[in-house]
Amino acid sequence: MTDDSLIAVQPAASQHKTTCCYCGVGCGVNAQVSHSTVIAVSGDRNHPANLGRLCVKGTALHQTSQSPDRLLHPMVNGVRSTWDAALEHTANGFRRIIDEHGPNAVAFYLSGQLLTEDYYVANKLMKGFIGTANVDTNSRLCMAAATVAHKKAFGYDTVPGCYEDLETTDLLVLVGSNTAYAHPVVFQRIVKAKAERPKMKVVVIDPRRTATCDIADLHLALRPGADAFLFNGLLSYLADHDGLDQDFINSSCEGLDAALATARAQVPSVAQAATICDVPAADLERFYQLFCATPKAVTVFSQGINQSSSGVDKGSSIINCHLASGKIGKPGATPFSITGQPNAMGGREVGGLANQLAAHMGFDNPAHIDKVARFWHAPNMAQHEGLKAVDMFEAIHRGEIKAVWIMATNPVVSMPDANFVREALERCELVVVNECIANTDTAKLANVLLPATTWSEKHGTVTNSERCISLQKGLVPAPGEALNDWDILCRFARKLGFEQGFDYQHPVDIFREHSALSAFENNGERDFDISAFATISKADYNQLAPVQWPVNAAAPNGTKRMFSDGRFFTPSKRARLISVTARFPKKPPNNGQMIMNTGRIRDQWHTMSRTGNAPHLMSHMDEPGVDIHPADAKQLGLSEGELAVLENLGARYLGRIKLNDGQRRGEVFVPIHWNDRFASSSRADALVNAITDPICGQPEFKHSPVKVSAYKPVWQGYLHTTQDLAPASDYWCKILLATGFKYRLAHNAECDWAKWLRSAYPQVNDWVEIRDSARAFYTGAGFVNGALVVALHVSRDGKDVAEHRWLDDQLGQPCDLNQRFAVLAGHGGSDVEDEGRIVCSCYQVGEKAIVKAIAEGAHSSAALGEKLRCGTNCGSCLPELNQLVNIHYLAKLATAVE
Incomplete structure (x- = not known):
């Protein structure tokens, strides 16, 4: 039921304030409505969550609100x-x-x-x-683990801080959170704050080197699941280096002695913590020193902490350190659990x-x-x-x-x-x-x-x-x-x-x-x-x-941060430090297995019901992937751009290999979003064991042992089509285009592709084809009334089937003889430049164009923005722009200086 006053006959265009429906940042949105349709959106500058910013998903809200798959009737x-x-x-x-x-x-x-x-x-x-x-x-x-950790410490499920604390703090610790991708607007607020206050330190604690590390002064690539050991070690360090706030503990806390005794028994020294966590001792001690010496510290934790068989204990170990050092209830000082959903x-x-x-x-x-x-x-x-x-x-x-x-x-x-x-x-x-x-x-x-x-x-x-x-x-x-x-x-x-x-x-x-x-x-x-x-x-x-909230007689205008009076919601009104016996994930990998970590990518949301319908949101990462360290890939016979198969629980996940030296050895990362609407065999969570935290019931998504091997197809290629269908191939993924769809294909058996095309497109009677006598490749295109409705390019090894974005725009277009030859070739000729992988979704700026601009003198993300507009709208691509500048200019400059 929609409020009648909001859907009455409206002028040609009207403005309304509303809220985004994606992540837990909760951004304010200005929506422009015309003839009962949202035609444009922008960030609400007056909303305290985003102050006018929107991420790439938020800026596409109006484009994803209509779907041909909409359910309209019971x-x-x-x-x-x-x-x-x-x-x-x-x-x-x-x-x-x-x-x-x-x-x-x-x-x-x-x-x-x-x-x-x-x-x-x-x-x-x-x-x-x-x-x-x-x-x-x-x-x-x-969020179940954080909920219980809050309740154990504070009496109720209370998030103490606010976004402003992330900007005013002197030390920001991001643990188990790829904020740049999962909460992009919060990340941009942090980026701006750090630029304005360069002395502000950012520490990222994550097994992977993610886009969030773009602003990190220190990255601790710890062993997966070692977080509670790390924070138990920090609690011991605080006690040993005059880092405890005794006045706050005496007036507002209970349970310190037991929590500290457990921590010390398990992690008595920095050296032992470093060994357990598999990080350099000097780096770990630097973090401990920073936390100990910085009164204003915020620890942001998210799914990397929560999605664990010991997620509650990990959250408790973080909160323990904030309570023991008095870093709570004050501006710029708080533990902060950031939620995943709106x-x-x-x-x-x-x-x-x-x-x-x-x-x-x-x-x-x-x-x-x-x-x-x-x-x-x-x-x-x-x-x-x-x-x-x-x-x-x-x-x-x-x-x-x-x-x-x-x-x-x-x-x-x-x-x-x-x-x-x-x-x-x-x-x-x-x-x-x-x-x-x-x-x-x-x-x-x-x-x-x-x-x-x-x-x-x-x-x-x-x-x-x-x-x-x-x-x-x-x-x-x-x-x-x-x-x-x-x-x-x-x-x-x-x-x-x-x-x-x-x-x-x-x-x-x-x-x-x-x-x-x-x-x-x-x-x-x-x-x-x-x-x-x-x-x-x-x-x-x-x-x-x-x-x-709270919003009541005592706080009619709301409450920015909680516990500023040192009083909590436990029976004693004191916060409770919890004894945490840290432990690793319940199911370690067997010989030959790797650890699969799952998570979000930048431009997609959950299972893509909305975001999968926006072509430009598919352009940054348009296919299920597998991030793997180059050394692991070499050992397994995997190459960049080829397909890998991951197996567990009788299920399999197929994804395109991306070599990434930011991955720890022995681990792979895969995105959670793909499903049977968009891929044939890429539901990552089918491989996740149903192992849960015994206290909160949250599953251990971040640590699934899987077998990883090369997928060796007989055929590979791609299909452009105006109709939505399930291709006759073992592997396929569907990519929405402005008109129609593109499918990437890989098949593990012989196939008569010409026969399949004709059975799938009986309405087409105008075909052009190329094939060789050895049946090593096949290219076919079908037209209706002169317009392109289907084009298939496949080869036995896939190496001769290079995609070109030009073809993405030809579906539904009339084609003369020369254009038909171009369709069969798969590109528009040497004078049609392909920008490569899209980095900036907002303005569809590709990696090749960015690298070219860097070579021509655009040596910063700001300069790239001036030249190409990339990074100047939502800012979600800025970490990647900075990375490309580093790879193609700063790293070469440093080598030249040496």
Whole structure:
């Protein structure tokens, strides 16, 4: 349901403030709307998160809001249905299963893509009315460890700091976070702050040398999984080098002695810490000295810490060091967990995880269960926590959970052991999916598929990494029959007979209730309190300005940072230091295996449902890849640009090899984004073991032993086509073009390509072809009414099939005789220059053009920007521009000087 006042007849173009729907930075967006369509976006200079900046994904929001794969109508068992019939079918299924097997036989699996209001209704319905806590979320995959670490130390899941701290600090430690790619706008804020204050130090702690290292004064390429050893060593060092803040410890902390004793017993010296972490002792001691001597220090930690079988302990070890040295609750001094999704924080506020209750309350406190039950007037209040994500899908696979409702997420791609998850859903009696895209890997398995609104259509709040609540506005009408998730759930609840608790008419009704619950019998005991909004008017809600919680009578304008008074939310009001016995990942590699690390790339988001539809977002990295150290590649017989196959759990991942001396030996990195819509065999998480942290249930995505080998195809090549299809090849990946698609192909058997083309394109009767008598290569092109609709270039070894971007623009274009020869050749001739791999997505500037400009005198990223415009819009490509300058100018200059 979109607010009527926002979709009324508008002038030709109108401006609206809203919030980005991607990462946890929570950027403010100015959206330009014309004729019920978002036609342009820009950064909101007044939003405290981004101050006018947007990353490359954010600048493309208007280009990714339309999709030919949009789900427009309810579907039941593959047949179009009405809303009433689809929800009646769903309600009957849930009711029957609950009556026969009890409420724990059903489950919800939610998403950090949902708005807070959606999240709230889902949790209220399941935990308070249906009577089960089998409600979990994909935030389990990214933020569960930090949530527990916060609660252990502070009493509640409180992020103490704010983005401003990252700019005003004197020492910024980025651990397990490729901020440049995962949170680009925050990274650009840091870059600007460091340029203005050159004495500010940046330390990056990451097994890989990533784009974030572009600004690093020190990079510690530690052994994977060694983070808690490193920070235990830091705690010992602080105690031994007068780095403890005794006044703060005496007034505001407890547990130091036990935590320090454990740390010292495990990591008694810098030398031992360096050996365990596999980093130079001098570099590690330099970091320890910096942290010890710098009062204003911030440690930003993200998935490299959280996605671990000991993620909670790693987070605790970081927080311990900040508490022991008093670096918390002060400007420029804080531990800072930065979230992955736009509303991972909002989901935690309403109890989105199976072990949580709304308003930061939990099942571990009987008084909390009672409070929530009374506030909701809940008839069937759950009394115990439910199943966490991995356990939930295992229960589905066993048949214990017989109905699951999945909202705004794609677990068949994103869960560990993803093939097992797909099999679990195939076995499940009733799978319901709320989606905006009809053909995601998960949507294909739904018995009931329900069309949901998406960004620019739905209306409600999100909370970013610094506790800032912002409004994501409904700006345009929902297409087809799509509804907001909260509205779908309320209609379903009423079908189950729960009319009174779910009669909301507008998201503001839900927000008011959420706000009131945050204050209910709180009395300052709980951190989350937004009671100032309990009576907010609809008009004020529709124009809600960004504000950081708590927001209450004591802080009506919000709260920038927490714990400035040295008081915490534990029973003693003191922060707790936690004894951490550091440990390495549970499953080390066997002989011959390598460690697979997974993560994001710069221009894509999650499973590409939106970003995969923007051609320029595919241009920076358009194919699944495998980053590997050159020495490992040589040992395995792998070469740059060829394909490698990774194997584990009976699954395989195919990706293009990229030699990278920033990789540690024995390790590979692969991106998480590709799925069965965009590649034949490149779902990375299918290779990830379903090993979790025993405390928080977060999977160990960063450390999967895999077998790595060369993929030896019989044929390789590429296909340009105006139609979306599954090519007749073992390996393919799909790349969206301005018109049509490009597929990269590799096949492991003989194939009659001419025969395949004619069967795949029966509408084409105008063909031109080239092939040799030895059948070593084949090139064919098909035309309809003189326009190019398909072109295939393949060869036996692939080495003679060089791509040229010229061909990407020829699909759908009329071709004369000369152009037909050019199509067969694959390029437009010597006078048509190919810029090479795209580095700047915003302006489509390629690496060859950049290297040429460097040779002509553009010896800095600023100079390149002046000459080519690259790096002057979103700034996401600046680390790569700096790297190219270093490779092609500074390194050669240094060699010449020597």
